[in-house]
Amino acid sequence: MDETPRQGLAGAFGVAAAVQTFYERYPYPRPIDDLQKYQRLWQDNQRRRADFHLFWPTRPYREDFSILVAGCGTSQAAKYALRWPASRVTGIDFSATSVRCTEDLKRKYQLDNLEVRQLPLERASELDAKFDHVVSTGVLHHLPDPDAGLSALRSVLRPDGAMHLMVYAPYGRAGIYMLREFCRRVGIQATDEGIRELIVALGSLPPGHPLCTLFREVPDFREQAALADALLHPQDRAYSVPELFDFIANNGLRFDRWVTQAPYSPHCGVMNRIPQFSRRTQLPLLEQHAAVELLRGTIMRHSAIVSHHDAAGAREISLADDRCLAYVPIRVADTVCVQENLPPGAAAVLINRKHTYTDLYLPINAQQKRMFNAIDGTRTVGEIVHGSVSNEIARAFFERLWWMDQIVFDAHSAQ
Secondary structure (H helix, E strand, O other), rough: OOOOOHHHHHHHHHHHHHHHHHHHHOOOOOOOOOOOOHHHHEEEEEEEHHHHHHHHHOOOOOOOOOEEEEOOOHHHHHHHHOOOEEEEEEEEOOOOOHHHHHHHHHHHHHOOEEEEEEEOOHHHHHOOOOOEEEEEOOOOHHOOHHHHHHHHHHHHEEEEEEEEEEEEEEHHHHHHHHHHHHHHHHHHOOOHHHHHHHHHOOOOOOOOOOOHHHHHHHHHOOOOHHHHHOOOOOOOOOOHHHHHHHHHHHHHEEEEEEEHHHHHOOOOOOHHHOOOHHHHHOHHHHHHHHHHHHHHOOEEEEEEEEOOOOOOOOOOOOOOOOEEEEEEEEOOOOEEOOOOOOOOOOOOEEEEEEOOOOOOOOOOHHHHHHHHHOOOOOHHHHHHHOOOOHHHHHHHHHHHHHOOEEEEEHHHHOO
């Protein structure tokens, strides 16, 4: 009998065991025992509505759905149970430490809507359940076989369900991968002594090293577990935009949108101000996003919303014709309206605090500000405009708000 499959299987088991041991010793994210601030944050009904319609723009709002948090870590499943108290949340993780931390939070906050199990996500089918929403952030890129993991998650996603995936991106993590290779070559390993050696080595980085910027901008790296996760993890891969699209499609899923789309869009920020703009917008969507990723050069992770490739019912938002006047715009909770130190001609500047790129801001004039102020989560675009501007001008403005992650749409009544 051919030994190659056996050797490959043994190698996969070895990697999985190494990753499991790593997280038992260095649980990440760092365990926490206080979720009160998070709980208060998500008591805002408008925040929950915006989050729902980010994933389901064409479905009526509801709060009683089923959620699987696959690779839930130390607190993520508990956070979802607090965020959606009327929903049924299941958290799975192969780390006993992560499961124990989540169980502690479940008891402390009396999360009767939460079930936690120690289970690798590749065996999600053993839950014998289907889910409206599957969340897997920061997990698939650590698996020995990411395709097997994504296929397993697809198998438990309802036909009209939505999946939130986050995987690492390569270009913004170039400095991390350089240091990982350095650690491998000099023998620095994921032990307490190895982390101490790593900290000494990091103190010797020359000022121009690609990792120096990350240390300044990513507070997580000040923690031991975060350093270990970034630089000493036994299994890690990253996906460029084309590789991610292939990964999604090869596992029977389709790309719907980015969780935050402005950083990838040729319509937003500095990308909209370079001469090649008109040429780029003629490219297929994949090529547009791939080009922007290369020009930005510092995207560290991709967060995407995906669904079954043959899912019934359109999820797409279209502002190409007057049907969009029946959409209800909902402000994104992280949007702030700045009214000081404005550029010439602006009545305000809109900024989404989740954006990390300083070019992603939206100046608006007085007329646009009146339309923005009228967004209350109940009125349609047509009701907000009410003849004050032409339909074409209204469509263009609300499309800019949408591309810039300032609003989402509840479009279910327009279907």
